[in-house]
Amino acid sequence: MGLDDADAQAPLGNRPPQVARQKLVVAHFMVGNTYPYQVADWTKASSKGIDAFALNVGRDSWQPARVADAFTAAVNSKTNFKLFLSFDMSSLPCAAAADAITLRNYLTTYRAHPHQMMYPPGSSRLLASTFAGEACRFGQGTLQAAWHYALRGDLRLPGVHFVPSFFMDPAAFGGLQTIDGSFQWNSAWPMGNSTTNFDADNIYLKNLGGRTYMAGVSPWFFTHYGPDTYNKNFIYRCDDWHFAARWEVLVKHRAEVDLAQVITWNDFGESHYVGPIAGAQPMSEAWTKGFDHQGWLDLMQYYIKAYKTGAYPAITRERVFLWGRLYPANANAPDHVGKPQNWAYTQDYLWGVVLLPSPAMVTLSCGSSTVTSALPAGLSKMRLRLTTDCNVHVKIWKKKAVVLDFAPKGFRFTKHPRIYNFNAFVAASP
Structure with missing residues (x-):
């Protein structure tokens, strides 16, 4: 066990005091959707302010080869973009002692790679995370013993800074000395019919005792698998400009949040992807085809700068970011899967975020529904009720001169859906 590893095992009260922490943003990347990748x-995302991909790895025999490709691509990019492993314990076996070998192989393979993300920055400790894992035992008697055995019990293992996403009562964190922090996956969305807030984050912070806190941030959630496939058919409430609102919560509380993890870069099955639709979809084409989400990237970059620096960046040109569902929530469709659970949580609005370098008039319209506002310089939010078949349109003008006229192709609201598609259509002005 190295010195870094020994520090990780010290009782909380004996750990060295925390220094001011650099704010970092990572994005969850589903390696399971990359089977055809070369x-x-x-795709690298460092230009949008993302510092690293959290590589979600599961049990497929081909996934280690794709992880190797990702690290090779990072080298080829000639950037400082980083990668780290996020072990998907809903896929990887973890009952027997031998199941730890897969995790250890990943860690030892990339321990010295220049694009492996270390945490804290500048240290020699590999950042590692999970999706789930609270039920793992690796042949040991307790959760504490299980993860100590898997990540710290072999003298050949490198020092690891372990920030898992365990779905458990955070009050138990005090007894888990083997974790160096926690990732609150479900902080990324409201878990009920409410708007986003910092309440779930506060509960984790209270129980971590100064250890690393990674918060989730996500633009959307809709999954529509029937009983004949994965049997997942529900939404989380993402109204009220949720993506922007969640980022604003994290900016406000940036002193308490060490890392923000964007959920996700490419999880098409749950509709919260912000990267390009590429690779192999998990039978989700019915609700993702034609629903590109990359329009969220530049808006995300604006908020990432504010989260990292504590100050919102200057706005140099007019931009509009629009998103919303293309069908009424209460509409009926000839769809054997049925309406998603929680469908009544969402309202039929177009959500708009406007960035202005100087005051302007802004009009959102869709058919006969229209709203015009005089907006100040800076970031403003607008919404428009969607009631009938119509095409979305936005105009910005100053002193009677139109400075932006944007009618995004394909952004058509219709009252008669073919399936229950609650995915978001996203558009950003050029």
């Missing part, structure tokens, strides 16, 4: 297919 090295050149690995």
Whole structure:
């Protein structure tokens, strides 16, 4: 066990005091959707302010090869973009002692790679995370013993800074000395019919005792699998400009949040992807085809700068970001899967975020529904009720001169859906 590892095992009260922490943003990346990828297919996101991909790895035998490709692509990019492993314990086996070998192989393989993300920055400790894992035992008697055995019990293992996403009562964190922090996956969305807030984050912070806190941030959630496939058919409430609102919560509380994880870059099955639709979809084409989400990337970059620096960046040109569902929530469709659970949580609105370098008039319209506002310089939010078949349109003008006229192709609201598609259509002005 190295010195870094020994520090990780010290009782909380004996740990060295925390220094001011650099704010970092990572994005959850589903390796399971990359079966057809070649090295050149690995898209880098560092230009949008993302510092690293959290590589969600599961049990498929081909996934280690795709992880190797990702690290090769990072080298080829000639950037400082980082990668780290997020072990998907809903897929990877973890009952027997031998199941830890897969995790250890990943860690030892990339321990010295220049694009492996270390945490804290500048240290020699590999950042590692999970999706779930609270039920793992690796042949040991307790959760504490299980993860100590898997990540710290072998003298050949490197020092690991372990920030898992365990779905458990955070009050139990005090007894888990083997974790160096926690990732609150479900902080990314409201878990009920409410708007986003910092309440779930506060509960984790209270119980972590100064250890690393990673918060979730996500633009959307809709999954529509029937009983004949994955049997997942529900939404989380993402109204009220949710993506923007969640980022604003994290900016406000940036002193308490060490890392923000964007959920996700490419999880098409749950509709919260912000990257390009590429690779192999998990039978989700019915609700993702034609629903590109990359319009959210530049808006996300604006908020990432504010989260990292504590100050919102200057706005140099007019931009409009629009999103919303293309069908009424209460509409009926000839769809054997049925309406998603929680469908009544969402309202039929177009959500708009407007960035202005100087005051302007802004009009959102869709058919006979229209709203015009005089907006100040800076970021403003607008919404428009969607009631009938119509095409979305936005105009910005100053002193009677139109400075932006944007009618995004494909952004058509219709009252008669073919299936219950609650995915978001996203558009950003050029």
